[in-house]
Structures are given as structure tokens and as C-alpha cells.
Amino acid sequence: MEERFDIVIVGAGLAGITAAYRVQTMLPRKRFIILEARERIGGTWDIFKYPGIRSDSDLTTYGFPFAPWTEERQIASGPEIADYIRNTVTKFGIDEKIRLNRRVLTAEWSSREKRWELTVGVNGGEVIIHAGFVMWASGYYDQREGLNPIIPGIERFEGTVVHPQFWPEGLDYAGKRVVVIGSGATAITLLPTMAKTAAHVTMLQRSPSYVLSIPTVAPGDGVLRKYLPGWVSSRVIRWKYLLLPRLVMEVCRLFPGLVKMGMRWITKAKLPVNIPHDPHFEPRYNMGEQRICLAPDGDFFESLHRQNVGVVTGRIEAVTDKGIELESGERLMADIIVTATGLKIQLFGGADVKVDGRSIRINEKYTWNGVMLQDVPNAGMLIGYTSTAWTLGVDIMAKLVVKLIKGMEEREKKVVTPRLDPEMGVRRARLLDINATYVNIAVGSMPLAGDRGPWRRRRGYFEDCWKVGFGDLGEGVVFE
Incomplete structure (x- = not known):
């Protein structure tokens, strides 16, 4: 045929x-x-x-x-x-x-x-x-097939290993210890969601990303929709969201040091006292050089104030049957490992x-x-x-x-x-x-x-x- x-x-x-x-x-x-x-x-x-x-x-x-x-x-x-x-x-x-x-x-x-x-x-x-x-x-x-970087000893882990791209239906993580490997948009999304029922959730990152809190509902959009005809407000709002990110990227390009200092100040103000800014939120690159992770209504930073949430920055030495050992000697016990390592x-x-x-x-x-x-x-x-x-x-x-x-x-x-x-x-x-x-x-x-x-x-x-x-x-x- x-x-x-x-x-x-x-x-x-x-x-x-x-x-x-x-x-x-x-x-x-x-x-x-x-x-x-x-x-x-x-x-x-x-x-x-x-x-x-x-x-x-x-x-x-x-x-x-x-x-x-x-x-x-x-x-x-x-x-x-x-x-x-x-x-x-x-x-x-x-x-x-x-x-x-x-x-x-x-x-x-x-x-x-x-x-x-x-x-x-x-x-x-x-x-x-x-x-x-x-x-x-x-x-x-x-x-x-997802991206599965070489993680030494991952085959020895006796718990559950999950890639976000192939999340098992009905996976029960309530009351479990979870380690999310990664610092991108997926990890930033998983942490606050899983922390609601998991016994403990740790975001393990090799290097940090920029995380920016944004409002889920922009303050001015509702006003535009209320007082302007639909066909006008939709166009005005669209142009707003077209121009604003471009403006941000240009500012990042022209004033990288100033932007980095500003992000440091904003981020430190949102962190709990037990999680220091350095090294967990000090990226190795300037803002705008990689995609910025968004935290709607600051949900990611809010979750960091929970007793069952942690952030660890370091390199993996090996995965054991019960968790992860880092090059620093620190051990992270886990029932579930989530490899949010990309596509x-x-x-x-x-x-x-x-x-x-x-x-x-x-x-x-x-x-x-x-x-x-x-x-x-x-x-x-x-x-x-x-x-x-x-x-x-x-x-x-x-x-x-x-x-x-x-x-x-x-x-x-x-x-x-x-x-x-x-x-x-x-x-x-x-x-x-x-x-x-x-x-x-x-x-x-x-x-x-x-x-x-x-x-x-x-x-x-x-x-x-x-x-x-x-x-x-x-x-x-x-x-x-």
C-alpha cells in the first residue's frame, strides 16, 4: 500500500x-x-x-x-x-x-x-x-530512551531508580526517602511536590542553577483583560511576554556582574538559615547563559523551609545498596533515586x-x-x-x-x-x-x-x- x-x-x-x-x-x-x-x-x-x-x-x-x-x-x-x-x-x-x-x-x-x-x-x-x-x-x-549518564554503582541500589521521562504509574513515595539527582527544571519541580508526602527529599546537584520566583498570575494581566476588549488585551499581554524576557536577557548580557549580585541578594532572602547560599545557589556561569529555572509563586523556596527537604552539592563517588556516597564522604540514604539528569x-x-x-x-x-x-x-x-x-x-x-x-x-x-x-x-x-x-x-x-x-x-x-x-x-x- x-x-x-x-x-x-x-x-x-x-x-x-x-x-x-x-x-x-x-x-x-x-x-x-x-x-x-x-x-x-x-x-x-x-x-x-x-x-x-x-x-x-x-x-x-x-x-x-x-x-x-x-x-x-x-x-x-x-x-x-x-x-x-x-x-x-x-x-x-x-x-x-x-x-x-x-x-x-x-x-x-x-x-x-x-x-x-x-x-x-x-x-x-x-x-x-x-x-x-x-x-x-x-x-x-x-x-x-532517556539520558542515563554513568553513575557508578547504580546497579547495586536495592531501592527504586526512576527517570522522570518514564515515571511509573502509581509509584508510592509517601513516607520514603528520596534523592533527586539534578538541578534543572525537572528537579526544581519535583522537590516541592514530593516533599508534601515523602519522609525526606534531597536534591543532589553537581552544580547549581539559577532559580527565579515568579507569580503564577501576573498582577497586570487581569486589569488588562478587565478593561480592554479580548482581542486587544490578548495582543498586549503577548507583546509583554515577548519583550520582557528579551529585556531580561539583554540586561544579563550587558551587566552580568550586577545581575549576579542581584540574584544572590534575592535568593539569599528566600533561603532558610540551615541552607547556605554558597555553594548550593552559586552557579558557575552568568545568568542567561543557560535556561533559568522558574519557581511559580516561590514554591521551590517554600519547600526548602520544610524539615524534610535538603540540598546537597557535590559529586557522586558511588551508589551503594542503601543510598549514595559522595566524594566528600557524605552519605545520602535513599529508598528512591530519581535521575533528573536531562534528555x-x-x-x-x-x-x-x-x-x-x-x-x-x-x-x-x-x-x-x-x-x-x-x-x-x-x-x-x-x-x-x-x-x-x-x-x-x-x-x-x-x-x-x-x-x-x-x-x-x-x-x-x-x-x-x-x-x-x-x-x-x-x-x-x-x-x-x-x-x-x-x-x-x-x-x-x-x-x-x-x-x-x-x-x-x-x-x-x-x-x-x-x-x-x-x-x-x-x-x-x-x-x-
């Missing part, structure tokens, strides 16, 4: 649904389909079920721009976000385009046929789908991507405007922002892909391929702009960014909007 579509979107999470909306509204004559490997839509918000899971961005910018988030609370729980996604899909008729339990196994481009051939696993068998263009919206992490990065949903019979070596390819791979025709890779709201990034990249497809139509061409001119002297740079451990581990398997032209790493939402709206999208690509 073979089918043919103008566009195939791979993934039915935030990125895939955003891409689908842009295709059906901006390219209404194109026949497209969404292939989702799982039995349900939602991506991250269907996969992760750990206690207290919530957004780590405001929903005004993290939500769909074409379906504004209307609740006053800017930080929402995982189930609330999953409902919001499902409602949006139904509202815009996107659910009619989704096929579940369809995992793309291989994708091969044929220059002779000028199309992609996708081998798709379904119900234990395989089907073939042909596509003129593929939009990869399957995220940037492995949905079937295993993976592109294209793990599919084997080939061009004319040859598998692509992703780590040798530069990215064109952050959305296409060098020498790979008719394929867009929708990756959101890592330091601000993810959805902002995937939406603007979806628009860029749509504009490229329109460019092919205007030129009466069927193929667009990024080609790097070796005489440009492009130097290598990292694709993702964060220095997180899980990103550092995956550097050798990620595409490259350059230092100039359309090969340069994406710089931010406003720059991307300018590029898509007014930039020369013919630079660095060949239409055939």
Missing part, C-alpha cells in the same frame, strides 16, 4: 500541530498528513507524568499563537496543557489529518523521482508514503534519513537558517528555542518552510536544497545555545551551525521574524 502527499508532518506535539495549522491556512491547496508514532497526541505533555509536571515558560508565548492561552495563570500543569493541545486540534480540524501509531522508520530522498519515500511502521507491519516535502516536528529528544538528544525521531541511498551523517551537516540541513532537499527540521518559549521557535520556522514552498511554486520548481559554498569559509559553531550537560553530551551527534550568513545559529525570535518577513531566503539554497 502506497500513498502520496504534498507535505508530510512527522510528530503531533506542539511543533507538529503548529506546522499543520500554518500549512492548512497558508497552503490550503496542499494535501498533507501528520504521522504520530505514539497512540496519543501531545508529545512531551503526553509522555511526561512525573509529580507536579508543569510548563517552564509562560503559556502566553508557549501556547499556540493562533489559539491564545486565555487563563490568568501563566504557568500551567501538564494535564492542563495536554487538554489545551487536544482542544486546539479539535477546534481547527487538525485531528482529521493525524494518524496515530505511525512511526517513520526510514526516509529516503530520490533525486530522480524528486520526492521522499517514507517507510512507516504501523500495527507490526509497514506502509510506504511518498511526500514532496517533509516537515520533521518530532522534537529533539529520544522518546523511547537524550535525537533528531528525526530516530529515523534513518537517506539521500539517494546514502545515510546522512548529521554531525557533518550545517543547518541553513536553523531549519534545513545542508545537502538535504525538501525537508524542514522544526526545533524551538531552548532559552525561551519552545513554540515561538517552531512557529517561526514553520512559517519559513511555508515561505520556501511558496518560493518553489513561484519559480515553478519542485526541489529546494541548501548548498554551502566552501569559499565562504564558514567556521563551526554549536547548534543549540545552551551549555547544559545533556546538550554537551550530544554535541558529536548534532548538526552544525556556522558563524556567518544563513548558516549562522539562530539569534532570537525578533531576528527570526525579520528574516522570515524580509530576509533573502534564496541565499544558500538552490531551486531545481
